[in-house]
Amino acid sequence: MNVFDRTINIDALFRFSQISHSTQVHLKNVYSSLAVCMFVAAAGSYVHVVTRLLQGGVLSVLGSLAMMFWLAMTPHNPETEKKRLGILAAFAFLTGVGLGPTLDFVIAVNPSIILTAFLGTSVIFICFTLSALYAKRRSYLFLGGTLMSGLSILFLMSLMNLFFGSVMLFKVMRETY
Structure with missing residues (x-):
């Protein structure tokens, strides 16, 4: 299926009807994969800050771009779902490693900024996830x-x-x- 051949139903945006069960399952899958990516990126940032892995940053950028293109080229079907989730997690990890130099700078200014930003992002993300899952x-x-x-x-x-x-x-x- 070509992405550009889809027709978009604009009237669906203005209908305030019930959300179907399949849509709620899809939202659950999307939000859970985004949550996994957030935690894996945080782990990648932690790994960089502690071990100084990929110090230059160029390798993490190239690796994350390679993962993004690999993910885009992998077809979406039930057989490749776990593989695609693994590629997405690798992309998130390398993106987190790429954020390491920025985190080093923020740690030099005030280390509590990182915890505040992470907790604020997590709380907002959890609230939107619960809203999407339980809103009828x-x-x-x-x-x-x-x-x-x-x-x-x-x-x-x-x-x-x-x-x-x-x-x-x-x-x-x-x-x-």
């Missing part, structure tokens, strides 16, 4: 996307306030004193 109506899934976009906007606004708001605060303080 699609509207709850759309609500999750809407809330995440709202949180992203709030995050960007707080960053702008951090940089531009502090400049305004210094100007006001300078004029006052």
